[in-house]
Amino acid sequence: MDKAVDKGDVVEENDGHRGRDWRRSMSDNVALALLVYTALQIFVTVHAMRQGMNSIAPYVLLVLLVAGIIPFCRKYEHRWTALTDEQAVDPALAGAFRRDQIALWLLAISTPLLLTGFFMLIFA
Known part of the structure; x- marks a missing residue:
């Protein structure tokens, strides 16, 4: 039975196999x-x-905006934390991980910038 050694988001099996732990990443x-x-x-x-x-x-609006983004982020995280141990290091999931990672970061960066533009238009 192989035991996994945890090194950040990389898991190394006793047989020398290394893989990225998609859940932790x-x-x-x-x-x-x-x-x-x-x-x-x-x-x-x-x-x-x-x-x-x-x-x-x-x-107050800041608190609401931050609280409002949490369910979206939680959706991305839950998709990956629900993986089994075997799926968590499956290299075939790299493309899906990258897609979700890009979507998450686009959401995190573009939303505040779009809101800023919106508020500047309203209050200008």
């Missing part, structure tokens, strides 16, 4: 994407909202 991507999304919301979108609002409203 997607969890790491989701966590980092949420941090980037939140930072962009704070430093870009809230700044644009403050131009037209003189109250606590931009900060």
Whole structure:
């Protein structure tokens, strides 16, 4: 029976077989994407909202925007955390992982920028 040795997001079996653990990699991507999304919301979108609002409203909206993205990120993560141990290191899933990774990062980066543009149009 082979035992796996955990080294970050790479799993190495006793037989020398190495593979990327898709579950851990997607969890790491989701966590980092949420941090980037939140930072962009704070430093870009809230700044644009403050131009037209003189109250606590931009900060309440910030909380709602961050809370609203979590279910989408959770969807991407759950798809990968539900894999079995064999599927988690299957190299055939590399294309699907990359597709989900790109979609996640496009969502995390483009949403705050699009919202900023929207608020700049409204408050200009």
